[in-house]
Amino acid sequence: MLLGIAIDTPLRRLFDYRPPADYDGKLEPGQRLWVPFGRRRLVGVLIEKRAQSDLPASKLRAAESVIDPVPLFDRELFDLIRWSAGYYHHPPGEVFAAALPTLLRSGQPAEAVEIEWRLTDVGRNEGAAALGSRAQRLRTMLAAIMSGTTRESALASVIARPSEALRELAKRGLIERHEIRPEIVAPTDSALESALELTPEQRVALDSITGSFGTFKTWLLHGVTGSGKTEVYLQAIAQCLARGTQALVLVPEIALTPQLVQRFSARFHAPIATVHSGMNDTERLDAWRNARSGAAGIVIGTRSAIFTPLAKPGLIVVDEEHDPSFKQQEGFRYSARDLAIARAQRHSVPVVLGSATPSLETLARARREPQTLLSLPRRAGNAEPPRMSLIDLRHNAQTQGISTPALQAMREHLERGGQVLLFINRRGYAPVLFCPNCGWSAQCPRCDARLTVHRRTHELACHHCGTQQPYAAKCPTCSQPTKPVGQGTERIEETIQQIFPQAPLVRIDRDSMRRRGELETTLDRVNRAEVKILVGTQILTKGHHFPLVTLVVVLNADQGLFSSDFRASERLAQIIVQVSGRAGRAERPGQVLIQTEYPKHPLLARLLDGGYDAFAEAALREREHAHWPPYARLALLRAEAPQPATAMRFLDAAHQAAEALSIRTVRLLGPAPAPMERRLGQYRGQLLAHAPAHGPLQRLMDAWLPKLEALPEAKRVRWSIDVDPLELF
DNA sequence: AGCACGCCGACT
DNA sequence: GTCGGCGTGCTC
DSSP states (O other): OEEEEEESSSOSSOEEEEOOTTOOSOOOTTOEEEEEETTEEEEEEEEEEESOOSSOGGGOEEOOEEOOSSOSSOHHHHHHHHHHHHHTTOOHHHHHHHTSOHHHHTTOOSSOOEEEEEEOHHHHHHGGGGSOTTOHHHHHHHHHHHTTOOBHHHHTTTSSSHHHHHHHHHHTTSEEEEEEOOOOOOOOOOOBSSOOOOOHHHHHHHHHHHHTTTSOEEEEEEEOTTSOHHHHHHHHHHHHHHTTOEEEEEOOSSTTHHHHHHHHHHHBOSOEEEEOTTOOHHHHHHHHHHHHHTOOSEEEESGGGGGOOOSSEEEEEEETTTOGGGBOOSSSOOBHHHHHHHHHHHHTOEEEEEESSOOHHHHHHHHHSGGGEEEEOSOGGGOOOOEEEEEEGGGSOEETTEEHHHHHHHHHHHHTTOEEEEEOSOOSSBSEEEOTTTOOBOBOSSSSSBOEEETTTTEEEOTTTOOEEEOOSBOTTTOOBOEEESOOHHHHHHHHHHHSTTSOEEEESTTTTOSTTHHHHHHHHHHTTOOSEEEESGGGGSSOOOTTEEEEEESOGGGGTTOSSTTHHHHHHHHHHHHHTTSOOSSSOOEEEEEESOTTOHHHHHHHHHHHHHHHHHHHHHHHHHTOTTSSEEEEEEEEESSHHHHHHHHHHHHHHHHHHOOTTOEEEEEEEEEEEEETTEEEEEEEEEESSHHHHHHHHHHHHHHHHHOGGGGGSEEEEEESOSOOO
């Protein structure tokens, strides 16, 4: 009997080992082992037991030891992880590594073990008398243990370098080490504090979801901003907990998790485990353990939380399911939203995808299964939806990117005591530093991109690679004065401050909200009305509530209108609707102004006439007509190399290899250089595989990727495959 | 990815 | 004379 083991390496295969010496016949897929690997010793995950290997017996080594007494995952989660390695065509070892907290990847025990130091008989009888008078540190430590502080975690703060003293005391036979496995604490109280009264639509949604407990069903909870989606989640989760099962809630990245956790913990007594980027390794492992043991009734986390084991899964929620951060954009490029569906299916539990602006993929799914669509078309508390209108930039004067009608509207809203939100999807002062004399502009030395002017730091920065340079007031080629061209958040801030000097203003973007907790503090100030004007980027569109904002101005809607990426218009519509949703959430109706040079553009017209649903309807028809997802499936082969020709040679060879497989329904587009060909000094190219369904794509990749690995050109490039790519360029 | 082995330049 | 540059080969 042999062991097929996944090892954290970019190689797309399992490695066969003989069982370890301590093998007692009990080994199951999902247990970790220490294995020798080349000259290293690594943690591997047992994937399957095998009767024989493709390799000669002489090449096989024995695994060293078993780490876990039982598998880390239940069968369903194990299958999901394994399946996703196949679906995304990513090396299985890296996939399993991605599914585990760092500490488990490095061999830490999966079960929390508390170390306790207890007095031996000798220690109890002789006590400090056994120690020399100079052994001050040992005396202190022993005294602590004698006074009843026995847990190692508590003893750690008694003196400096505690482990040294503990080891010495143990060596002298005064104390001994015990391992304590803490009892699993079952969730005690699942009651939801003060459930709000539901609207009829919320009631239907809630009853539908809870009625599907115990079966697999993919619900789309399509609720306009402010319609009370969260209340539906909360009450569904309460019922999930009442059945003795756990709920897994996925949220987008960006500092949203703490907010939601706060909202949840204010309403639930059940322990909540959270998983997000702000946590350290120990905290992550704790959350993982509490989820797996069942101690945490609710698990809230970002993308990677989809791999958290659950003792008794009952419900999965994906909030803001359209958010692109659910798709990992490097390495193992999985979609946590799609995996949530795959996982729910394996566990036979319902999954709720919630959004005010669902992705076209999810809308297409809901069209195929109309009974799974749960709509919340109205705002709670009878708040009116915001009124949207366009400002034609061609026929209106503007001051630094802000049109006269927009300024006029701002003035009116401010006079009436409202708050104003200016949305511009561009950080920094200006996107270009230009020389009017000779035409020079500041370029990134490592990317095909212009450097953005940052006034605050007096620097030029590349938003693609992070390169920074001092600001160039004089043109480096002709020594004439340079000029920042275009607008970013910093410049809008400056302009608005000049025009409305009496109105307190705050800028909210990644640069101004660097420090931990800064965003929360600022948002509090906004909602206490200490701020009148907000200028900011995407961050403003992500879930934060601004009940006092009555006017939203979208300063540059045009960026997404003519992009070559077929998803750009979907994203633009989502951003406009999401940012509009920030306006008029209280009793006063909101106003939304969208500045554009293309007021006749069909996308904008649709959006303004019929809202997101009408836009989506039209966009879906367009996608169907053009054979783009969700009416086709894609896989993108990317390659990068220090020389442009190297990447292209590989992609050409890859193209040939794919054609040789002649899978007729798969079309190959490219190879072509990426639109920003050079990034971080690497030249990038790509080859798109397009098929009417996932099946033929899968067949292609199964046969294709092993061939690519063997290509001599493959050694000279870094290549990767992106299944269901979100960003095509 | 690591980590080794393996042949050619500037220096304790 | 060595230390070390990163090319290329391998990991059950």
